[in-house]
Amino acid sequence: MNLSEAKVMKQTTISIVKSTVPVLEQHGQAITTRFYEMLFEQYPSLKNVFNQTNQKTGRQQMALANTVYAAAQYIDRLETLLPVVKQIAHKHRSIGVKAEHYPIVGEFLLKAIKDVLKEAATDEIMEAWKEAYGAIADVFISVEQELYEEAEEKGWKDYKKLMIHKKVKEAEDVYSFYLVSPDQKTLPAFLPGQYVSVRIPGQEYLSIRQYSLSGYPNQPYYKITVKKEKQMEDGVVSTYLHDQLKEGDLLEVSVPAGDFVLKENKKSVFISGGVGITPMMSMLHQALENNQEVTFIHSAKNEQFHAMERELQSLSETYTFEQHVFYSQAQTAQHDEHITYGRLTKKELAKYAGDKHAYYYVCGSSSFTQMVLEGLAEMGISQENIMYESFGPKMSMTPSA
DSSP states (O other): OOGGGSOOOOHHHHHHHHHTHHHHHHHHHHHHHHHHHHHHHHOGGGGGTSOHHHHHHTHHHHHHHHHHHHHHHTTTOGGGGHHHHHHHHHHHHHHTOOTTHHHHHHHHHHHHHHHHHGGGSOHHHHHHHHHHHHHHHHHHHHHHHHHHHHHHHHTOSSEEEEEEEEEEEEETTEEEEEEEOTTOOOOOOOOTTOEEEEEEOOSSSOEEEEEEBOSOSSSSSEEEEEEOOSSTTTTHHHHHHHHTOOTTOEEEEEOOBOSOOOOOOSEEEEEEEGGGHHHHHHHHHHHHHTTOEEEEEEEESSGGGOTTHHHHHHHHHHSOOEEEEEETTOSSOOOOTTEEESOOOHHHHHHHOOOTTSEEEEEEOHHHHHHHHHHHHHTTOOGGGEEEEESSOOOOOOTTO
């Protein structure tokens, strides 16, 4: 199913929903904040699905506000949102959002709109939003059902306990975990760039995080490379993995998901910051094996914080590709032609990127990703040639996302 096959909405519904765009721009986050408050009060068990760290920081509320705003803005051109719908659907499948959750979400989203806007939310507006939400929800449910069926055919539907076969320190506060199936069954195949969700027990509710698969496909293990976050709110899962789990322990893991994946092309340019290198390493392996021309650009704090540096060095000894590493706070300068001691900036980026026929893959913090995207845009790189992931909840529905 795709968005062009969504339920046909009445023209009056489309017009009314579009008329609410300015209101949503002003009050969107207040609406979504109230939505989550009422939702969790009535259905506390859903805290097992929604990321409570993102709730505390407000990131989830902002992401949902952007989603609702974009849905209203493009309600007459829903096909524009299809790529981002698929991106969100992958995450929903990986964390366990089910069809039965959508009516609940719809009920409390409408209640929140009414609660925040009060008299401004007329019966006419509420009825239009009820119809619009139903149409959009049907599309998500259909797309996610296909993903669930695909996951179950490959391996399992929700979560499976995998065993930590190996735990390896990669850099300061970064460990790789090699996960195998305790029953010796072959793990489902994945595409370079995809991620898995991992679920751990908490004091009250389960905690879920997504981690990119940093290993090469078609191996008897999954490899995730995890940075221990310093802020406790952000580091609930990473701290548990680093400090509590050891080789031989079990970890609940989803079937791989995600559409930030390597595409077929003659040239690929990978641009990563910090632990954003993790999906890049999987894609780099595949690109080199596929004989693609590769430029690999990475930014790290210094040598101690350069995750997977040994593996990158090993690949450079086996394959020929262009490599540029930037250390923003280097402690001791070493002579190496591919290392720059300084921050990666748009000016520096322009020295090594700019081929308009290449595909660009970008991953890092929100600020890093934004800087790189701006730099690529200034070089005239088409949005169609740029794929990116940034840390945080993936729920924005802006077409450029």
